[in-house]
Every structure is written in C-alpha cells, then in structure tokens.
Amino acid sequence: MTTDNRPDSYTLVISCPDRVGVVAAVSQFLAERGGSLVESNHHTDLEQNWFYMRNVISAAGLSVNEEAFSDEFAPLATEFAMEWQLRPSSRRERVVIMASHASHCLSDILHRWQSGDLACDIPCVISNHENLRSMVEWHGIPFHHVPVPKEDKAAAFAEVERIVERHRGETIVLARYMQIIPPALCEGYVGRLINIHHSFLPSFIGANPYQKAYDRGVKLIGATCHYVTEDLDEGPIIEQDVIRVNHSCSKDDMVRLGRDVEQSVLSRGLRYHLEDRVIVRGNKTVVFS
Amino acid sequence: MTTDNRPDSYTLVISCPDRVGVVAAVSQFLAERGGSLVESNHHTDLEQNWFYMRNVISAAGLSVNEEAFSDEFAPLATEFAMEWQLRPSSRRERVVIMASHASHCLSDILHRWQSGDLACDIPCVISNHENLRSMVEWHGIPFHHVPVPKEDKAAAFAEVERIVERHRGETIVLARYMQIIPPALCEGYVGRLINIHHSFLPSFIGANPYQKAYDRGVKLIGATCHYVTEDLDEGPIIEQDVIRVNHSCSKDDMVRLGRDVEQSVLSRGLRYHLEDRVIVRGNKTVVFS
Amino acid sequence: MTTDNRPDSYTLVISCPDRVGVVAAVSQFLAERGGSLVESNHHTDLEQNWFYMRNVISAAGLSVNEEAFSDEFAPLATEFAMEWQLRPSSRRERVVIMASHASHCLSDILHRWQSGDLACDIPCVISNHENLRSMVEWHGIPFHHVPVPKEDKAAAFAEVERIVERHRGETIVLARYMQIIPPALCEGYVGRLINIHHSFLPSFIGANPYQKAYDRGVKLIGATCHYVTEDLDEGPIIEQDVIRVNHSCSKDDMVRLGRDVEQSVLSRGLRYHLEDRVIVRGNKTVVFS
Amino acid sequence: MTTDNRPDSYTLVISCPDRVGVVAAVSQFLAERGGSLVESNHHTDLEQNWFYMRNVISAAGLSVNEEAFSDEFAPLATEFAMEWQLRPSSRRERVVIMASHASHCLSDILHRWQSGDLACDIPCVISNHENLRSMVEWHGIPFHHVPVPKEDKAAAFAEVERIVERHRGETIVLARYMQIIPPALCEGYVGRLINIHHSFLPSFIGANPYQKAYDRGVKLIGATCHYVTEDLDEGPIIEQDVIRVNHSCSKDDMVRLGRDVEQSVLSRGLRYHLEDRVIVRGNKTVVFS
Numbered sequence A, B, C, D: 001m002t003t004d005n006r007p008d009s010y011t012l013v014i015s016c017p018d019r020v021g022v023v024a025a026v027s028q029f030l031a032e033r034g035g036s037l038v039e040s041n042h043h044t045d046l047e048q049n050w051f052y053m054r055n056v057i058s059a060a061g062l063s064v065n066e067e068a069f070s071d072e073f074a075p076l077a078t079e080f081a082m083e084w085q086l087r088p089s090s091r092r093e094r095v096v097i098m099a100s101h102a103s104h105c106l107s108d109i110l111h112r113w114q115s116g117d118l119a120c121d122i123p124c125v126i127s128n129h130e131n132l133r134s135m136v137e138w139h140g141i142p143f144h145h146v147p148v149p150k151e152d153k154a155a156a157f158a159e160v161e162r163i164v165e166r167h168r169g170e171t172i173v174l175a176r177y178m179q180i181i182p183p184a185l186c187e188g189y190v191g192r193l194i195n196i197h198h199s200f201l202p203s204f205i206g207a208n209p210y211q212k213a214y215d216r217g218v219k220l221i222g223a224t225c226h227y228v229t230e231d232l233d234e235g236p237i238i239e240q241d242v243i244r245v246n247h248s249c250s251k252d253d254m255v256r257l258g259r260d261v262e263q264s265v266l267s268r269g270l271r272y273h274l275e276d277r278v279i280v281r282g283n284k285t286v287v288f289s
Helices: A022-032 A066-079 A104-114 A133-138 A150-166 A183-188 A209-216 A251-274 B022-032 B066-079 B104-114 B133-138 B150-166 B183-188 B209-216 B251-274 C022-032 C066-079 C104-114 C133-138 C150-166 C183-188 C209-216 C251-274 D022-032 D066-079 D104-114 D133-138 D150-166 D183-188 D209-216 D251-274
Strands: A009-017 A037-045 A050-058 A083-088 A091-099 A125-127 A143-145 A171-174 A193-197 A220-227 A237-244 A278-281 A284-287 B009-017 B037-045 B050-058 B083-088 B091-099 B125-127 B143-145 B171-174 B193-197 B220-227 B237-244 B278-281 B284-287 C009-017 C037-045 C050-058 C083-088 C091-099 C125-127 C143-145 C171-174 C193-197 C220-227 C237-244 C278-281 C284-287 D009-017 D037-045 D050-058 D083-088 D091-099 D125-127 D143-145 D171-174 D193-197 D220-227 D237-244 D278-281 D284-287
Touching: A009 A022, A009 A066, A009 A278, A022 A050, A022 A066, A022 B022, A037 B037, A050 A278, A066 A083, A091 A104, A091 A150, A091 A251, A104 A133, A104 A251, A104 D104, A125 A150, A133 A143, A133 D133, A150 A183, A171 A251, A193 A251, A209 A251, A220 A251, A220 C237, A237 A251, A237 A284, A237 C220, A251 D251, B009 B022, B009 B066, B009 B278, B022 B050, B022 B066, B050 B278, B066 B083, B091 B104, B091 B150, B091 B251, B104 B133, B104 B251, B104 C104, B125 B150, B133 B143, B133 C133, B150 B183, B171 B251, B193 B251, B209 B251, B220 B251, B220 D237, B237 B251, B237 B284, B237 D220, B251 C251, C009 C022, C009 C066, C009 C278, C022 C050, C022 C066, C022 D022, C037 D037, C050 C278, C066 C083, C091 C104, C091 C150, C091 C251, C104 C133, C104 C251, C125 C150, C133 C143, C150 C183, C171 C251, C193 C251, C209 C251, C220 C251, C237 C251, C237 C284, D009 D022, D009 D066, D009 D278, D022 D050, D022 D066, D050 D278, D066 D083, D091 D104, D091 D150, D091 D251, D104 D133, D104 D251, D125 D150, D133 D143, D150 D183, D171 D251, D193 D251, D209 D251, D220 D251, D237 D251, D237 D284, D251 D278
Parallel strands: A091 A125, A091 A171, A125 A143, A171 A193, B091 B125, B091 B171, B125 B143, B171 B193, C091 C125, C091 C171, C125 C143, C171 C193, D091 D125, D091 D171, D125 D143, D171 D193
Antiparallel strands: A009 A050, A009 A083, A037 A050, A193 A220, A220 A237, A278 A284, B009 B050, B009 B083, B037 B050, B193 B220, B220 B237, B278 B284, C009 C050, C009 C083, C037 C050, C193 C220, C220 C237, C278 C284, D009 D050, D009 D083, D037 D050, D193 D220, D220 D237, D278 D284
C-alpha cells in the first residue's frame, strides 16, 4: 500500500445481515462527521436477507482522519455484524500481473496504467516466458521470469509467492497466465486473485475453449473475469461479455476476435475490483458498476 | 389512479439540492417507522450540486399508512427543499396509448400489459386510424378513433384531450403516433407524455429517419424513448438502443429491423417510468434502471 | 406448400464438395437463362473442403419456369454432387407452432405473421394447454389442444403428428413448448423442427436454466434457437443472443428479461429458416444472415 | 508496397454496373486458370443497379502470376466497365499513422501490428506533439514531430505530405489526430485517409462531442471510423459502435469509456480497409466484413 498524500475521498464498503436502521445508522454516522456522499450504492438481497453498501465520501468536509474514522466506526460495525473496509483514495492497490506468452491483456493493462486510467501500482510482472520482458521493462516495471517446469511446479509457485510478497503485492491478476494456480496460492489470495477465462463461463470450462466453441457452432463467443478459487473456472464471476461470430469464422478468427473481448472484460473487472465495487459472498458477486 | 388493495411496498422518490445529512434524515425517518428497504438508489450530480434518491420500502413492517407517511414527511421535505413523490405499489398508473397505422409498438405493450408484465392500467387507446381497433378491443380495452384532418387539427386534439381526461389518463404513450402533438397538450402532460422516436437521437431529427440513415450509410440504427416537449425531438431522453445494419440492408430492411428496437426501447422506457425510476431535471433524466 | 401466383424470385441453395469451377458452372447456368442475381452468398469451409451457396434470382428476366429450371439443373447438380433446393418466392412454408403456457414467443410470431413481416403460412397452433386459444383464434388460426398426460405421452404425440400432417405442416416451431419431443418426431422433421432454448447454450443445458444462471451468478443471460435432434439441447444452433443482468436481478427478473431475448432470437432464427438462409451440415449451421 | 515473397492468395475486388453474366464471366475466368475461392462476397445494389464483388483466390493452384492475371483480366474488365483491383497477399499496405496527444488508438494499433494481428507495414508515425515518441520508437518505428502552428498550418501539412511520400505511405490513419486535414491532402488520398471520430456520427459533428453528448443526456455514446473528405465528418462511414452510459457518468467518464470504443472501431475499420473489404461509392461504403 502506498500513501501518496491526503486523499480526495474515502470508499467505505459494508456488507451485513439486512435490518431496519442500518442505512440510517451509517448515514447518521457520516453526516455527524461532515461526510458528503460522492457516490452511494445499496443492494438488499431479499433471498439471503443480506445488505450491501458502498459509499464514496468526500474528504473535503470530513472532520476525522482515517484512523479516527475507523476507531469510531468500529462499535457501529460490531452492532450490525458488518464486514467492512475503508480505503482512502490515496491508497493505491499494489497489483502484480502474471502473464505467459500472449501479450494482448498485459499490453492493455500496462497502457491503461501508464496513461493514468487504472488507479493502482504495478510493482512487478511475473511470467513463465521471456518474450514479454522488453514490453514490461519499457514501462519501467520489473519483470521476473519464473519458468514452471512440469517436474517441479511447486518450487516455481513458491518462487512466485516469494516475489509477490517481496513486492508487497495485494492483488494478483492472471492476464492469460496459462498455468493452473496451486490451492495454497488460491487460499492465500481469496478475493484478490483475478483471472480472465477465454470463454463465456460456464460454457466450455477447461482447456481450448475456442476449439470447443468452434466445434459446437455457437454464434457468440465470450470471456469471463472471475476470482480464482480452488475449483477451476468455478470462482465468483466479476464481469463477462460476448462478441458475435458466424460460420465464416475459423477457430483462429475466434481466437483473434476473442482477444478483444478478453482484454476489455479483464480491464473492466480489474477496474471494479480496484475501485472496491465488487463484494463477494459465497460464490457470487455484487458489482456496483 | 386505482387503489386495488393494501400495497406491498411504497416507492419514495426525492430530488433536492445536495447537502450533508439528507440521506441520514430520510433513512432515519424511514427507520423510525419500521421501513425496511427493498431497493435504494442514490445519485449525486456534483456539477449541479443536486441529489436524487429512490427508495422502495416494504409495507410489511411500516407503522404508518400512506396519509400519515405523507403528513409526517412533509416538514422534512420542506427543510431540504425536496421535490418528492410517494406511490403505493397498489396505485397503478393510468396510461393512455396513442397509435397510428403501425401496430408493432402497440401490440408489444398490450401483450406485456395482458400478461401482467407491465404494472399499469390502460383505460383506452386513441388512434387517428381505424385499422388497430380489433386488436385493441380483443384485449378488452376501449378504442377511440380520432381522425386528425389537416384543416382542423386543433379540434382533433381537443377531442383527444377530452378522451384522456374522461378516462382519467395520467400518462400518455405515443406508440408510433405519427402526428405532431400541439404545445398545449405537451404543457399539460410535462414528464407524463412519452414518445418513441425511430432514430438514435440526436441523429436524424424529424421525419423519415430511416431514409436519412440509409442515405448517410450508417452502420447502426437506433431508437429513442423520450419525454415530449414543445421542442420536437429535443425532450429528455429516457432510453436508447441500436441495432447493426450494413450495405445489404435496403431502407425497408432498416424499417423492419428498426421496429424491433423501437418496441424494446419503448417498453423499457415505459417500465422505468411506471416504476418511478425516471427523474427529470432540466432536459436530462436520471434513470435508476 | 401454397403457390399464390407467379413468383418474384427464386432462391437456389446449394452445398457440395468444394471444387474449382463450381461457381462458374452455376453462374454460367443462371446467366444463360437470363437469371440476374438479387442476392448471392458463398461460403467455403476450408477445413471440411465443402462449399455452400445461396442465390436469390430475379424471376423477371428468367427464360425458364420452375420445372424447367429444375430439370435442366439436375445434371449439373449430379456432376458436382450437390445437395440443392429451389424455392419460388410464391411458395410459402407451412409452419405449425407449438406452445405451452407462456405466450410471449407465440404472440410475437403471430404478430409478425399478421403484419406481413414473416413470409409463411401458419395452418394451426398446437398446445398442451388451453390458455392461448383465444389469442390464436383471434388471428384466424385453428387452435388444437393436445394434452400430454404423463402416463401416455406416446398417444399425445401421435395425435400431434396427425394434426401436423393433416395441416400439411412442413416446419414445426416450438415456441416455448415445454414437453420433450419424442425421437420419432425429431427424425421425421430433421432440419425442420425449431426450438428456442432459454439459455445461452451450451450453458445451463436442461431444465430451469434461469435458476442455474441465477445460482452461478453470471453477468449475461441468453437464448438459443436451434434445430431439434434426439440429443436434447445439442442440435445445430441457428441463432443466439444475450442480455446483461446483475446482482440486483432476482430469478424472476431474469425470467422476464430473458423473455425478450427468447422471442427476438426465435423470430430471427425462424426468419433465416424461412428465407432458406440456413444450411445444416453435421451438427453445425451455415447462416447467410 | 513491399513484396515479401510468393503470395498465398490474391484478393480481387470488383465493382461495376449490374448485368446478367458478370459473375459467370469472372468465375469462368478464375476457373479456367485453376483459381479456387477461399472467400467470395457479392452485393447487388438494386437501387443503384451496381454490383460489388470480392474474391480471395488461393495462389496454390493458379496457373498465372499477378502480371499475367492482370493482363488477361483487363479485356473482361473493360467489357463490363469494371473498377477493379488485384492484391497479392504478400503485398502489404504501407500505413502512416498520425496522432496528437492521446495515446490509446496509437498504442492499440502498434500492439496489433507488432503481434502480427494487422497485416500492414507502418513506415512511420507523425505527430504534432512529442509525448508519444518513446512509445513509437520502442516499436522500432521512426517518429516524426511536425508541430502545426496556428499561423502556418500550410507549411506543416506540406512537411507531413513530404514525410508520407518519402516513406511511400499509401494509407494514412488519423489515430485521434486533432488537426483538420487541408483539402489538398484529402484529395491526394481519397479512399486512403482514415479517421476515427469520437461520436456516433452524424450525432455531435465537430468539436467536443463528449461534452455535447453529456449535455444532451444520451444513453449511448459511440465512435465512427470513416474516410476523410473535404466535408468535415461527412465522409463515407466504414464502421461504428456504441457503449452504454447513464446519468452517473460525468463527461470525463464518457471520455474514458469512449476511448475503448474509439480504438476498437478504428482497428476494425482499418482491418477491413487493409483486407480490401471496403468499397466506396459516392458517400457510402460496401463493407464485406
């Protein structure tokens, strides 16, 4: 976490059992401290009786700093059994990108980051190939080559984990990283390990989704951005999109068209995550997009 | 307005100058009366310093009825200079549909209404042609034929207005009604007179938009649902959508493809209006879709 | 098959092994008989080495009638091992619609048919429920109620088949017909039995796709129009589309939103079929849309 | 024009007055020389009585080389009054990119080019700013800074033209180049000067389209890829697309969302152009996508 300077705003994300008075309590708390709302999103899951809330609070009129806010909010959070998080806009998430051979998702993320469009720090990129080193280093970002040999994947992922920790990575993005992440790493980064799957899940789970889509003769192909869990391709979905194909598309055409969907879905999903717009509960997400 | 029975919920819509404490005041008010939130949407227009809010409140636990709610809410509304509206779910909007020769938008609305998908009453349909009478009457809805002769449009629209009033119409929907609405009628139904324009406004304002789109060689055509004002095709936009076309589409193909967009855009726009999801301010809308 | 009068055009659809000279031979054949092309679509499947072609030929300048065309074309078709079909625009396909309780797809098809937007005859509608009788009969179309009791489905489908035959039905459309079609009927109408499945196949095969989509937390839901084969939900796909959903959508909202996609996908798929734009080979389709 | 080696295929593009026998003549010509069709697209404009055709012909079985093909085809072209063009797949278009301050379109094109996804040569990039030099040069492409001072734009564009000519540029792409192209340059590159306009033309012609879209309250914003003519923003449209926005989007949000549409529309339009899929006639295009 990097604290650049005084924040413009704070983002307060809450989820808790639904109950009359929770909005009143939170908004009363904010109003008493001069907190004006830049953006506010609510969701009540009537089936699960669960409440979700995201508030962006202007720092300008706020009478308390982050520490005081947290201290004073804690009793209220306890009363309503809230899970909650407060992030000052000045604290940028540290995002480690992992990639393999394909460059499109990585290139897209790096360009957005460089042009100030993605508010995060990228302390390093890790790849099991060497081919993207020059692109990454041109952006001024350290590149780590960690090969993943079939006979010793455990050692490779131990090295990956050490690198992420050394760089104090908070979120890991798999930008078409083509190795299966071991359960230990999944567990260590629950809700902070983001993948782009090159199909419209749950269609075409597993390897070679474009070949499967081609063989099935579907008329749309898609991509899915999701949090990674131990259950391969079954984690909570953050974002999806599709693109039209037809009989004239070869499998290679699908791969090419799919790349555009993959990178736009991944960048949208990552943005939602970075702006604390995603709340995971069970295997589903609330996304205040 | 029809009151069927006890409502399931109330929809409270508010807009007012933005100010610290407004959410706290409203949510406190609701919590004190046992009002649990089924859905809640907020929007702060930072440029205009204006605040918009829509709350759907479960009637189940509410300790007050509609009248008491309104009486008690009034002082708070005054304090914050609110424009506000409270609608019990049992009070269905009375919607008069106006159509001309084309049947697709009317047919779509009638089917949605009949299958319980659009929560409104349709006291009558008015047309300047006779050809849709049978379809309307089959749905059990009165049909009024009001021709609009070139030489005496004023009398025709006076008759239209009488019919709407006699049926206690609250909202008027122009479902491809091909006559220009006179200013007096526009003024009488500000924010309650809905049109579907067969182009992606502001492109191709005025007559024959499909011909214009064909001549310009655009690659997408669209439709726009908007509130009618005296400034033709310039009223606040509620909803828009587009569909892809190409060089192989004749003007007639565009007309045919456009019909599907028109009816889906109109039905979505009408639904937003009926569910009090649309708030107009100036020439723009907030739509809590 | 109904022949109203002299056709405006003929549609010639061909598929055969790909070979140099096939286009030359067909276009030479047409040119020699004064056939000017209104529309022409080609596709070469390089992987399968198979060629597909659809020509719409103006009848105006054509020097031969349908019978002579067919007789003279036969030797050429044999030479190139073509599967082929010639349809005069005056010969409208006879389409039997089957429905259950849900009205949206049926209502949409009937309205398009009635307004001249779908060029086919609808000799009758068959349903296992009574609730849609009035809607069908208002359109002037015979309605047959064929209940499908659990204990004797075979007799019910024998009755269905008799009705279709008696009405000389050529194509059967399952407009949200909620019974599984027995293999015998599938075999009898290969490539002429069209279903709309309420999911984006191959996701959520089988019953209750919206519940499954809700449980999985997908961000788009869809519908699939496909030819029915004995392998449930596995037949050749004609058309698909999707619509965006999010966490605020209940399962019922998904059902409602899905209806719009279902009816638009079905009507597009049916149109492609009626205009002889679909060619099935194996389990895939070429759709010259 | 660069000729790398022997081509895999030839692309033959034809347009001419429509007439019985044109397809027969062309396909006969190809068949006699062993030309098998990889892809073939036809379009008859019935209103204009004009015919368009694009054939991709495998070079493998072809008995003639490019020169012989052209020589032998010329009489046939004359007979049917064809405009035509033959391009071997080995001849890559030389594309000069022009940009200003914004990097997203340029970055996208350069990445696609570098990864082999766009089949063209990029001999240089020209900009009126310096900020993109490093990005361009990292790709190994010469960067020319040509400032455009208000007081002497003519000299600047004379310099631009010299640079393009020196690099033997055939097509010029304005990748968010923010200066108006003088008529002389437009005339010199008719059908070879491509622009991306940041609105859904013909909406919001001219400067600041996002501000205009914001002020009008539209629910979709878009981008348009078109050939540049002397009539600003009025040239033949190649490709368009849109993205959904709503009341919560500030003008800056629209700019950010619009960037994604701009770059995807430009890259699609450019691809169509490079693959000779676009035929301009009058102010409209046929795009065999």
